[in-house]
Amino acid sequence: MRLTLLLDMAADGFGDRILAGRRSGGMTAAELARRSHSGAALIRERAADSLVYLDVNGPAFPVALFAAARAGVPLVPLNYRLGQRQLDDLLAKHPNALAIAAPGALANFERAGRNAMTADGWLRETAADRGEAGEPADGDENPVAVVIYTSGTTSAPKGVLLRHENLVSYVLGSVEFAAADETEAALVSVPPYHIAAVANVITNLYAGRRTLVLEGFTPDQWLRTVREEAVTSAMVVPTMLARIIESAADRSVPSLRSLSYGGAPMPAALIERALREWPGVAFVNAYGLTETSSTVALLGPEDHRAALASADPAVRARLSSVGRPLPGIELEIRGPGGEVVGPGQPGRICVRGGQVSAEYAGLGRAVDDRGFFDTRDDGYLDSDGYLFISGRTDDTIIRGAENIAPAEIEDVLLRHPAVLDAVAFGVPDSEWGQRIEAAVVARPDADLDPAELRDFTLQALRSSKTPDRFWVLDALPRTETGKLLRRMVPGLVAQADSDERTAAPRP
Missing domain, CATH: 2.30.38.10 (Luciferase; Domain 3)
Structure with a gap:
């Protein structure tokens, strides 16, 4: 079963319903289906073996996803924030691709001696009637639908191969067809090269829910969009939720019924505050990976409410969990x-x-027997x-042969009223193998005393898990999806140490 079957079901079942974009001028299911045929024909005309997408999220992205699927070639969304050398290396892996790129990214293809069209150009091309594209001639019953490159924060990016059966299995196991009312709308604030962007397109389409994208996230713009577009569900990463809850703007969200989050650990104090801020919103914590086609475990709305209301420490602790595995997951x-x-x-x-999937380009599947x-x-x-x-x-810190999870320390630090963000990490130590240090970001207008922060941590953790030194930084390095770039923290700390030494008075 291919992704195009999901689109064809939507076009047959609710073809006139707007499924992509804003209420005014959005794209209907029938139009998306027509454009997917036109895009597939274009891909075949160009004899392309893949469709590279190097731009922000927007209406061109779902058209690209389904056009590639109908043509039987993979969609390859690339990280537009990568440097020139990294992009050149990735583009070299797809020499016969048809390319869609932001105007400022066209130079990357010119350097490689290849042409690319803008997202606007792609939408113009796919508006043309090229007839219905037939089934791919290669006969592959389960081709690769999407190739997503890992972030490469510790090594060269690997291409994760997501086949049609992986993505369709995820949709059928987690969404009921046409379950959404025609007034429902989902707000997505993740870039197209993240698995959550792909998952949101296909699950919302199958449910019959309109999807709109906020390309440049700010808490004020997010809140305004929710109200102006009558958004009923949304997905954020923890750093986004923190900024929304901290915003001085109007935080009312009368239309919002559900909010899902994931991509990084959610501080317990933050989700508790959000639950109290929006008591009528159903919160969902989703845990998954690119290799698993998105979510494999879910903490649902009832779990959130039960944990918040419970006096039982074991039940209360579940606010820090990611819930239970989905029905199709072992x-x-x-x-x-x-x-x-x-x-x-x-x-x-x-x-x-x-x-x-657990399948990588050139490496095969990384599964056991x-x-x-x-x-x-x-x-x-x-x-x-x-x-x-x-x-x-x-990321595990090994101190004196004891394995210590940084997340346990970070969760305690984030409960301090003056701490906005935190990371714990190990540094080499001649006696213990590693010693623990932590870097924290203070909330606006808050004073952080490292000695007081150490005492606060000691109250919750034994001394062997309490950081030996605390650093106060302006910000921690995170991706736009909230993933902490741990490898960059020691360098920031070293720079802070150097600045501190430079600023110190000389004898």
Whole structure:
């Protein structure tokens, strides 16, 4: 089953309903289907074997996704924030691609001796009637639908191959066809090269929900858009939610019924405040990876409400979990020797299911002999099957042979009323192997005393998990989707240390 079947079902079931863009001038399901045929014909005319997309999110993106699917070639959304050399390296992997690029990015293709069209040009081209595109002639029953390159924060980006069956399996396992009312609208604030952008296009389309994109996020613009477009559901990353909740603007969202979040750990104090700020909004925490076609575990609205209202510490703690696996997902926590461990015991999170791709360009599938994918995330399940994420395996701090999850320390730091953002990390130490340090960002107009912050941390954690030194920075390095760039933190700390030494009075 291909992605185009989802679009054709939508066009047949509610073809006149606007599914992409704003209420005024948006694109209907029928128009999106027509454009996908035209775009597929164009791809074939150019003899392209892929469709590269190097621009911000917008109405051209869903057309590109379904046109590529109908043509039987992959869509390759690239990170427009990458440097010239990185982009050149990625573009070299797709020499026969048809390309869509922002006006300022066209030079990247000119350097490679290739042409590209702008998003506006793509929309003009796909408005032309080229007839219905037939099935691809290659006979591949399950071709690659999308190639998403990993962020490459610690190594060269790898191309994750998401096949049609992976994405369709995700949709069918998580969304009911035509479940949305025609007045429903979803606001998306993630770039097109993130799996959440792809997932939002296909799930909202299948449900019959209009999707609109906020290309440049600001909390004030987000709040205005929710009100002006009568947005009923939205997706944010934790850093966005923090800025929205901290905003001095009008934070009323009368139309908003549900808010999903993910992409990075959500501080418990922040979600508690958001639940109280918007008591009528249903909150959903989604955990997933590019390799799993988006969400594999979900903390639903009732879970949020029950945790907030409960006096039981175990139930209350679930606000810091990512909920329970989706019905089509099998999940195991594995110990150091690969053995499956029981509730409350930490280990590596491994998943299996139809939506799990775990396939990389040139490398094949990274699954074991039982079909399980090692996410390289550490975590544990509680006695009721709620999943708690401890962090990436590579981020673990090893102090005196004790494995310490930075997330545990960060969660405590973020509960301090003067702390806006925080990261804990290990630095080499001759006695302990690593010692713990932390960098924090102060809330506006707040004073942070490192000694007082250490005492605050000690009240919640034993001394072996309390940072030996605290750094106060102006900001932490994060991607636009909220992912913390841990590898950059030591450099910022070193610069802060250098500035501090330079500013110190000389004897």
